[in-house]
Amino acid sequence: MIFRTPLEGIDHPQMEADVVIVGGGPAGLACALRLSQLIDAHNAERPDAQLSKENICLLEKAREIGQHCLSGALFDPRSMNELLPEWRKEAPIEAEVISDSLYFLSKNRAFKAPITPPPMKDHGNYVISINRFVKWLGKKVEEAGITIFTGFAGSELLFEDDHVTGVRTDDKGVDKSNQPKANFEPGYDLKSKVTILAEGTRGSLTKQLTEKFGLTQDRNPMTYGVGVKELWELPPGRIKPGEVIYTMGYPLTTKEYGGAWIYGCKDNTVSLGFVTGLDYPDPRTDPQHVLQSFKQHPFVTKLLDGGKIIRYGAKTMPYGGWWSIPPLGGNGWMIVGDSAGFLNSQRLKGIHLAIKSGMLAAETAFEALVAGNSSVKQLGKFQQKVDASWIKQELYPVRNFHQGFERGFIAGMLNTVLLMVTGGNGLLNRYPSHPGYERMLPLWDIMGYPPERQQLIGWAKGDKKLTFDKLTDLYYSGTGHEEDQPAHLIIQDTDICTNRCTKEYGNPCQFFCPANVYEMEDIPEEPGKKRIRLNPSNCVHCKTCDIMDPYQIITWVPPEGGGGPGYEGM
Amino acid sequence: MKILVCMKQVPQKDAPLKLNESATWVREDIGYEVNEPDAYALEEALRQKEKNGGEVVVVTAGPARSQQVLREALAKGADRAIHLEDDRFVTLDAFNVARAIAQSIKDELFDLVFTGLQSDDFGYAQTGVLLAELLGWPHATIIMQIEAKDGGIRVKRELEGGYFQYVNMPLPSVLTIQSGINKLRYATLIGIKQAKNKPLRRVTFDEVSAALKPNQLTIERLYIPQKTKQTEVIQGPPQDVAKKLAAKLRDELRVF
Numbered sequence: 001m002i003f004r005t006p007l008e009g010i011d012h013p014q015m016e017a018d019v020v021i022v023g024g025g026p027a028g029l030a031c032a033l034r035l036s037q038l039i040d041a042h043n044a045e046r047p048d049a050q051l052s053k054e055n056i057c058l059l060e061k062a063r064e065i066g067q068h069c070l071s072g073a074l075f076d077p078r079s080m081n082e083l084l085p086e087w088r089k090e091a092p093i094e095a096e097v098i099s100d101s102l103y104f105l106s107k108n109r110a111f112k113a114p115i116t117p118p119p120m121k122d123h124g125n126y127v128i129s130i131n132r133f134v135k136w137l138g139k140k141v142e143e144a145g146i147t148i149f150t151g152f153a154g155s156e157l158l159f160e161d162d163h164v165t166g167v168r169t170d171d172k173g174v175d176k177s178n179q180p181k182a183n184f185e186p187g188y189d190l191k192s193k194v195t196i197l198a199e200g201t202r203g204s205l206t207k208q209l210t211e212k213f214g215l216t217q218d219r220n221p222m223t224y225g226v227g228v229k230e231l232w233e234l235p236p237g238r239i240k241p242g243e244v245i246y247t248m249g250y251p252l253t254t255k256e257y258g259g260a261w262i263y264g265c266k267d268n269t270v271s272l273g274f275v276t277g278l279d280y281p282d283p284r285t286d287p288q289h290v291l292q293s294f295k296q297h298p299f300v301t302k303l304l305d306g307g308k309i310i311r312y313g314a315k316t317m318p319y320g321g322w323w324s325i326p327p328l329g330g331n332g333w334m335i336v337g338d339s340a341g342f343l344n345s346q347r348l349k350g351i352h353l354a355i356k357s358g359m360l361a362a363e364t365a366f367e368a369l370v371a372g373n374s375s376v377k378q379l380g381k382f383q384q385k386v387d388a389s390w391i392k393q394e395l396y397p398v399r400n401f402h403q404g405f406e407r408g409f410i411a412g413m414l415n416t417v418l419l420m421v422t423g424g425n426g427l428l429n430r431y432p433s434h435p436g437y438e439r440m441l442p443l444w445d446i447m448g449y450p451p452e453r454q455q456l457i458g459w460a461k462g463d464k465k466l467t468f469d470k471l472t473d474l475y476y477s478g479t480g481h482e483e484d485q486p487a488h489l490i491i492q493d494t495d496i497c498t499n500r501c502t503k504e505y506g507n508p509c510q511f512f513c514p515a516n517v518y519e520m521e522d523i524p525e526e527p528g529k530k531r532i533r534l535n536p537s538n539c540v541h542c543k544t545c546d547i548m549d550p551y552q553i554i555t556w557v558p559p560e561g562g563g564g565p566g567y568e569g570m
Numbered sequence: 571m572k573i574l575v576c577m578k579q580v581p582q583k584d585a586p587l588k589l590n591e592s593a594t595w596v597r598e599d600i601g602y603e604v605n606e607p608d609a610y611a612l613e614e615a616l617r618q619k620e621k622n623g624g625e626v627v628v629v630t631a632g633p634a635r636s637q638q639v640l641r642e643a644l645a646k647g648a649d650r651a652i653h654l655e656d657d658r659f660v661t662l663d664a665f666n667v668a669r670a671i672a673q674s675i676k677d678e679l680f681d682l683v684f685t686g687l688q689s690d691d692f693g694y695a696q697t698g699v700l701l702a703e704l705l706g707w708p709h710a711t712i713i714m715q716i717e718a719k720d721g722g723i724r725v726k727r728e729l730e731g732g733y734f735q736y737v738n739m740p741l742p743s744v745l746t747i748q749s750g751i752n753k754l755r756y757a758t759l760i761g762i763k764q765a766k767n768k769p770l771r772r773v774t775f776d777e778v779s780a781a782l783k784p785n786q787l788t789i790e791r792l793y794i795p796q797k798t799k800q801t802e803v804i805q806g807p808p809q810d811v812a813k814k815l816a817a818k819l820r821d822e823l824r825v826f
Contacts, residue, residue: 015759057759064638067601132599146590233588281616310586420685476586476603566582566601 001494001532002178004486004557006156007171010180012189017055018166019365020192022154022205023104024060025069026130027337028084028198028353029137029364031358032058036144038366051369053145057190059169061153061541063136063562068200068541070229070315071130071570072261072271074122074244076349078390079356085141092132095241095266097122103299105250107452110299116432119346122244127263127271130351131154131570136284153558155187156193159212162330163375166192167205170561178486193366193374196334199524201316202543203339204557215326218284221321221435222341223402225258226290228514229273229314230473231265231570236308239264244259246348246528251455256280256406257412260294260305261348262303270303271568275348277405278548279436281543282446283508284406285456287544292467293455303465312468312476313567314514314542319345322399323430328386331381334361342391346398346416347406353391360385403431440550442504456509470516478517478566481537488536489545491516496551497532498523505550507532512548515540540565571624571718574678576671576685576697577608577643583690587794593625594789607686611747613754614649615684622718624645624681625649631659631670637770645757651768656775663787669670671697673702673781674773681712682723683744687712693744702744709744710737714751738761767802809810820821 018037019030039051047127062068063276074097100122118347142148149169150231156168166189173184174294175296197206199226212214243264251483252258257277265271274294318324318341325341328334336342336357343350368374404415462469491497501507502520507530509518514537520530546556582776584736587596590597615626627644630636631654640651654670662670685698695711702709715726719738727735728748728807804811804818819825 007604013758013760015763063603064601147763147766149759151757152759169759181753183753183755185758187760225684310588475584478582478585480582480584564584568601569599 001491001496004174004395004488004559005177005178007174007180010171012168012186012327014189015189016530017057017166017190017192018052018304018369019056019194019196020190021056021058021198022167023195023203023337023338024058024062024065024148024150024202025338026137027358028058028060028136028196029065029134029141029358030079030355030444030522031196031198031336032056032141032146033137033144033265034359034362036141036146038362042316042366042370043141050193056143056146057431057442058148059152059154059167059193059414060148060150062564063151064135064401065148065150066131066135066567068564069130069134070190070227070313070412070565070567072229072263072273072348072350072352073128073130073133073497074134074261074263074349075126075128077124077126077353079352079359080434081179083355083359091136092129093173094127094129094263097125097244098242100244101246103247105247105297105299106251108298110247110297116277119565120246120348124386127242127244127265128173128508129569132568140486141196145332151562154199155323155558157205157208158189158191158489160329161177164195164209164330167195168188172560174486174560175484176486183483186347193332194334194368194379195332196336196337196361196365198361199339201318202338202546203554206335206339206544209295209333209335210326213330218318219326220258220323220403220430222318222324224278224316224547226278226287226314226316226320226512226514226542227273227275228287229271229312230291230305230309230476231311232270232272232302232307233310234270235266236268237272238268238303238307241266247299249291250297252276253284253453253456254284256456262300267377270307272300274316277436278512279439281439281441282449282453282457282467283297283440283443283505283550284302284511285462286456286458286511288473288514289458290456290472292460292462295466301466309468309476309550311570312473313570314400314540314544316547317350318343319402320341320433321345322392324396324433328385329364329382330376332374332379332394334364334379334382336361342395344394344398346401352485353394356389356391357386360391362390382434402430403433403485404484430478435478437548437552440505440508440548442549443506468516474515474540476551477515477540478568479538479540479564480566481539483537485560487534488557489534489539490555490557491532492553492555496530496553498529502530509545509549509554512544514542518545571618571681572679573618573623573624573626574675574683575608575612575615575626575628575643575648575703576683577612577630577639578605578686578689579603579630579632579639580605580691582632584815588793589792589794592652593791593793595792601639604642605686605689605691607688607747607749609682609751609754610751611686612643612646612648613752614747615754617752618682618716618718623625627652627678627680629671629674630654631662631667633657633660640770641756643763644763644768644770645659646755649768651770652773654768654773654775654778658775661784661785663785664692664694665700665786666782668697668700668704669703669781670778673778676744681741683742685744685746687746687748698744698746705742705744707744708739710739711746712748713745714748716745748759798821
């Protein structure tokens with residue numbers, strides 16, 4: 001198997017930039033738009049010292065803005081009200097939230113919570129399609145005069161000593177054996193004064209930066225969940241636009257953390273999905289299977305009966321909260337949005353925080369441009385801005401929320417109550433957490449698990465009407481890649497897969513990957529042994545493998561720009 | 571050589587399609603991409619320009635979203651673009667699209683017009699040929715190779731069964747280009763940046779509507795093909811099975 005590695009002896013063309021933003025999601029686009037606003041205001045005031053937007057670049061690996069964006073999505077408008085007070089008039093909205101409810105599911109029954117817990121109350125929020133919303137926001141950014149380069153991934157950070165000096169974009173036209181093709185186009189060295197990482201969860205450049213500078217030091221390890229989503233079209237009248245339902249319980253047991261959402265959208269469509277915490281103990285757990293079993297619960301079956309799936313996808317989200325957020329700014333760099341972990345896991349919302357963090361990073365970058373200094377002295381101010389903003393006000397009180405669930409669901413709920421009465425402190429100001437993959441148990445340790453786990457382990461079979469096997473679901477994700485390119489899922493040592501993982505964990509990659517990228521096949525020469533086989537073209541860029549692999553030997557790097565899922569309407 | 575390339579934005583291949591309410595076309599909320607043969611037509615035009623000099627102009631007729639096709643073409647090296655921009659262009663048949671394009675370029679003099687062989691959505695393979703007719707120029711279809719020769723061009727056409735035809739053509743001509751004629755290039759960062767300052771002329775529906783006539787072709791109804799699969803398992807000793815299978819293939823399916 002040949003993996004994507006940097007080609008030797010290639011001359012990379014250079015381009016100068018003032019600010020490079022890597023990633024065109026809500027955080028990156030809000031950052032670009034805010035920067036443009038600040039420059040416009042500055043230029044109006046200072047005819048003598050004009051700043052140009054010419055050299056502000058936004059890189060997006062998708063072929064089009066929004067194609068890789070997936071969320072529920074329930075949208076808290078707070079930051080958008082600050083960025084574009086008139087946004088409601090023109091932004092694509094599915095519906096304003098009209099009702100919210102929480103159910104607890106047992107195997108066959110649904111129990112409605114007498115009141116919706118305050119953090120899950122959604123009055124004043126909106127159901128949106130993040131794909132459509134981001135597409136619209138992208139248009140605003142382009143209209144503001146900032147160039148968005150779609151189809152370009154950031155493949156490496158450029159360094160000079162301990163200073164980030166820019167980004168190298170992906171090499172295009174590299175074949176399966178990692179050799180240049182006839183139409184090879186080397187990646188650009190985009191030299192930049194300020195580089196802002198807005199790559200989404202577990203960004204590959206963010207990972208490079210984190211490893212180089214040891215950014216996880218003194219922080220809680222980041223914990224994650226993976227949300228598997230389907231968009232359905234239903235017979236009219238099944239659910240009202242703006243109706244919000246959360247569920248807890250089935251098909252998960254008390255050993256896993258997670259829950260489902262059901263949001264009524266316009267045109268008789270419904271967004272439903274299941275978030276499975278990536279800290280489950282049973283290596284056979286399959287998050288796509290969990291969603292399928294969820295749909296087989298009578299509560300959901302009744303809703304979906306007679307409907308049709310429109311689209312499928314998956315995305316990881318950072319759960320770790322305040323104590324897991326890395327240092328936010330350094331010499332030449334800042335980290336925003338999901339890449340930094342700006343997500344409120346108690347409210348299950350991150351878009352508004354992503355936008356706000358992008359805006360604050362833009363303000364920091366603007367000051368750095370004016371001062372002509374992009375060292376940690378300037379860009380470190382991003383941290384102070386976050387600390388002084390409502391981001392901290394929102395995240396600090398829930399800083400110990402997710403840690404409580406490490407000991408299971410019931411302990412987590414008790415902890416949540418304790419935190420509410422102690423203002424977030426609980427028994428300690430800072431609860432520790434552990435990386436989710438460390439909680440995965442070897443096969444022999446789950447032998448004693450109760451048998452009623454069939455609904456969440458192994459592959460879903462699917463009846464092709466209500467439930468789907470993974471490949472059928474994957475078809476609805478609109479995923480496509482250039483086939484003739486090296487594998488972008490880099491496995492450090494495939495011997496571990498064959499000789500250790502099969503015995504110890506049963507190759508959980510086959511199960512946690514929601515896109516069927518990982519398969520185990522028989523080795524013809526060695527009967528009884530299996531080796532790993534990759535289908536990189538199936539990858540929906542969710543990064544679950546990079547996060548959940550128990551040996552931490554999988555590194556996700558961006559494939560050739562333009563490839564990936566097509567999350568139209570998600 | 572001054573070359574016009576006609577390009578179209580089509581629903582992305584493999585995009586899960588939904589029909590619109592009147593079941594006459596697909597709903598808009600899907601991904602779009604450049605029609606594949608058009609991408610090859612553009613690449614060929616760029617290569618001809620690199621060899622022989624000249625200018626490459628790209629044109630498309632479609633809603634605002636289809637500007638993406640032009641911007642990609644400009645980023646790859648086209649010199650300027652013409653956008654017949656209106657939602658109504660989607661509803662025109664091939665003849666009317668050809669009329670609209672002909673009308674929009676009536677004040678220009680091109681040596682060559684390239685179109686893709688056919689579109690991935692409607693698949694008419696007519697627009698280029700009809701455009702030639704409207705311009706009063708000769709045309710050749712399914713082009714696999716183009717060389718400048720004696721003030722004209724020599725082209726290679728793909729025929730069936732592995733045969734090719736070589737034809738000498740005068741200028742101006744219209745050529746419809748086959749996918750695979752060349753290897754597509756990637757847009758570069760610098761190309762995308764420069765594309766922002768390249769001229770893009772917008773043409774409204776009203777500017778060309780006088781040249782249009784009622785559609786001669788309308789879509790009555792569109793439907794997703796119903797999959798019907800009937801599997802019959804023939805059981806028994808291999809010899810009997812083979813006999814039964816042969817009989818079925820001969821008498822029921824008539825494949826031999």
